[in-house]
Amino acid sequence: MSITVVGSIAYDTVKTPFGERERMLGGAATHFALAASFFDEVRVVGPVGDDFGERQLQIMGTRGVQLGDVERVAGGKTFFWHGEYGWDLNSRDTLDTQLGVFEGFQPKLSEDSRASDVLFLANIQPDLQRDVREQLPEAKFVALDSMNLWIEIARDSLLSAIKSVDCLILNDAELRQLTEKPNLVSAAREILSWGPPAPSVIVAKQGEYGAALITREGFFALPAYPLETVIDPTGAGDTFAGGFVGYIAAALANGTAATNGDRALPDELLRRAMAHATVLASFNVEEFGTERVTRLTRPEIDARLTELHAITQFSGV
Numbered sequence: 001m002s003i004t005v006v007g008s009i010a011y012d013t014v015k016t017p018f019g020e021r022e023r024m025l026g027g028a029a030t031h032f033a034l035a036a037s038f039f040d041e042v043r044v045v046g047p048v049g050d051d052f053g054e055r056q057l058q059i060m061g062t063r064g065v066q067l068g069d070v071e072r073v074a075g076g077k078t079f080f081w082h083g084e085y086g087w088d089l090n091s092r093d094t095l096d097t098q099l100g101v102f103e104g105f106q107p108k109l110s111e112d113s114r115a116s117d118v119l120f121l122a123n124i125q126p127d128l129q130r131d132v133r134e135q136l137p138e139a140k141f142v143a144l145d146s147m148n149l150w151i152e153i154a155r156d157s158l159l160s161a162i163k164s165v166d167c168l169i170l171n172d173a174e175l176r177q178l179t180e181k182p183n184l185v186s187a188a189r190e191i192l193s194w195g196p197p198a199p200s201v202i203v204a205k206q207g208e209y210g211a212a213l214i215t216r217e218g219f220f221a222l223p224a225y226p227l228e229t230v231i232d233p234t235g236a237g238d239t240f241a242g243g244f245v246g247y248i249a250a251a252l253a254n255g256t257a258a259t260n261g262d263r264a265l266p267d268e269l270l271r272r273a274m275a276h277a278t279v280l281a282s283f284n285v286e287e288f289g290t291e292r293v294t295r296l297t298r299p300e301i302d303a304r305l306t307e308l309h310a311i312t313q314f315s316g317v
C-alpha cells in the first residue's frame, strides 16, 4: 500500500519573532510527505522549476518518499510563498504567493501513484485536487486540506472537491468561512450534512490550541502538545495531516482498520490518528521549515505519544 499526495512543493521565505529563513524547502505536499513517511510509503505528485535544487529533492526523499511523479518543468519557477508571523504565532500574514509552475500544471500520475489506497489532496488549487481525485477512483480513504485563498477565489470548485472526499482537514477559521457559520461544531455538522457524497470525518485544526474531530457519531478533541519553545509554525497543519492520514493508511494496510462496510472508520482509530497527528505537528514547530522533522526518529514520536496520553487522561466521572 502507499499514500499519494498532491500539493505545493515550495520555496518558503519565513519570518517569525525568533528568526528568518529565505527560500527554504517548504510546501504542503513536502511537509505532509515527511510526516506520513513514518507510517507508509508516500508518493508525491507536483511540479518544481529549474530553480529547485538537488539538495531540496534529497531532503524530500528522506525516509523513502517516492519522487518519481515530481515533474521538473523546464524554464519554470518553483511555487514561492512568503509569510510573516507576529508574537501571536497562531496568525500570520502572507506577503507573497507565486504559483509559478503550478499555473497550468496537468498532473500525469504514474501507475504506482494511481494504485495507492490512500490519497491526500494537500492545499493547492481545487481544480488540480479534483483532477487527481478522478485519477484514483478506487482509493479507500481520501482526505483534503485547503485554505482561505481558495475559499475566496475558487469556492465552487472547492465545494465539488470536498464532496468527493472522506475527510476534510481545515483550520477552524476556514471551516467557519466555508460554511458562513460562526460556531465550529455547527460548521462541521453542516459539511457532514452535504452528502451523500460528503466527507464523514471533519478535522478542525486550531493551531496552538490543538485540534477537534467531528463525525456524524461524535466529537473528540486534543490540545496541542504543550511546548515551551515554538520557533516556526509553517507546515504544522500539513505535518498534522501527514500524521493523521499516515496513521490511517498504516491501519488500512495492516488490516486493523476494519470498516463497517460503508467506508466509515472506527472512532477509536480516528482518535489514535489525532494523537499521532498532534505529536508529529509538535515536532515540526520546534525549528524552521522541515529542519526538525527530517531528523525525527520513531522513538522520539513514541515517547511524546506516551506523554500526550498521560496529560490528556482524567478519571472519576
Ligand code: AMP
Pocket: 008, 010, 011, 012, 026, 027, 028, 080, 081, 097, 123, 124, 125, 147, 149, 233, 234, 235, 236, 237, 238, 239
Ligand atoms: P501550513 O502552515 O500547514 O498552513 O502550510 C504552510 C505551507 O503551505 C508552506 O510551506 C507554503 O509553501 C504552503 N502554501 C502557502 N500558501 C499556499 C497556497 N496558496 N497554495 C498552496 N500551498 C501554499
